[in-house]
Amino acid sequence: MSKITDSTYYRAISPIKNAVNKGRVIPLGGTPRLFFLCGANGHDGNVSYRRKQVHDFLLKNVENAQVIIAEKFFDEYRRNSREKNALDFEHVLTKVSEKVIIIMESPSAICELGAFAHHELRHKLIVINDSSFKDSPSFINTGPLEAVRECSDENRVLWYKMYHGDVEGKDGVAAVFHDLNSLVENPSVASKRIPCEDLDPSNEITAKTALFVHDLIFMMREVKYKSLINAVKIVFGESKKYDNVKKILTILISLGFIAYEDRFSKIKSVRGKAFFRYSDDDGVMRKGFFLDGLKQRMRA
Known part of the structure; x- marks a missing residue:
């Protein structure tokens, strides 16, 4: 030079x-707000009906929202990182995200809840779950979900009646959108x-x-x-x-x-x-x- x-x-x-x-x-103005959305995929490999509904709701109702779908990142991450495991990668995504929204609709989502309920990350969690299990004495309720409840005065475990059939099934996930909107309202000053x-x-x-x-x-x-x-x-x-x-x-x-x-x-x-x-x-x-x-x- x-x-x-x-x-x-x-x-x-x-x-x-x-x-x-x-x-x-x-x-x-216009700085993006990143939301990490976890849940199931359909049989075609695309996100489930519920995850698509939440994804579209965030983009429509939250100013400057960017929704992170982890599966889209994996190939690029493995190409550019020494670490190849999905757990470490998801922790990276969790740290850059403002909120982590988990729809409890699959075994993988349950695993993600366990991973992200760590005390350093749980303050970011919003969990959408099936109201059929709301009063269950299960470890999910008494463990990670209770940890999420204890770390905030906000109600960040949202319940509604999920469809119990195939993950492709449609149900009334929009029932949680009012409470979800309250949890992701635009910050006052940036x-x-x-x-x-x-x-x-x-x-x-x-x-x-x-x-x-x-x-x-x-x-x-x-x-x-x-x-x-x-x-x-x-x-x-x-x-x-x-x-x-x-x-x-x-x-x-x-x-x-x-x-x-x-x-x-x-x-x-x-x-x-x-x-x-x-x-x-x-x-x-x-x-x-x-x-x-x-x-x-x-x-x-």
Whole structure:
């Protein structure tokens, strides 16, 4: 990289670095709210009737909702992560999600309830269950469901009469939508400044770290993986490990926020704007990165 190109690059990235390190990053309107929806699949491999109904309800009624269906993520995750087991992957999805909604309609959903009722995650859970079992002294009721009830004053275990036949069967799952809406109502304020540690990809993966990585890609227009990591290092420091970035890219791809065909291609945002604000004129940064890329191509 020439000194001129170097200068152009650092002038472009400096406002991001300064905003992050001084805690001046602010969410913009339209920041997505991520909901992880668990339940059964039908015989055709698509989500069950109940899960489709809840999925559509969230998208229609919750502003900026993005619904995570885990099955769509697995192939991408296994390709980009050393860990191949679905449990670790689902814990990653749980950490980036605002709420985890489990429809108790299959053995796999029961397993997910047991996994996510851990004390670090249970505060995110909303469980939809069959009212036929509401008064049962089973371990499900006295164990994980009781743990969910105890960790909040809200009623986050929702009951209705489920159809007991095949998972493809249709029933009145909409009976819980009023209470579900109360639990996922839009937050009142989204303009709070975000501290540096909440954006750092070397820490645990959260929605904020994932959206920051998207914004870095968006500002750089298109970027190779190695160059993305170098940019992250400039912002957060050279001495840290950024292995989480590969998992974050998987999440962003699966949500439809970025395109990344393979490890030899460039990573691009498919959105028209960033999720956070970094300066009074973030367009200047994009122009700086564009000029830097143009200079590099001219010198190639």
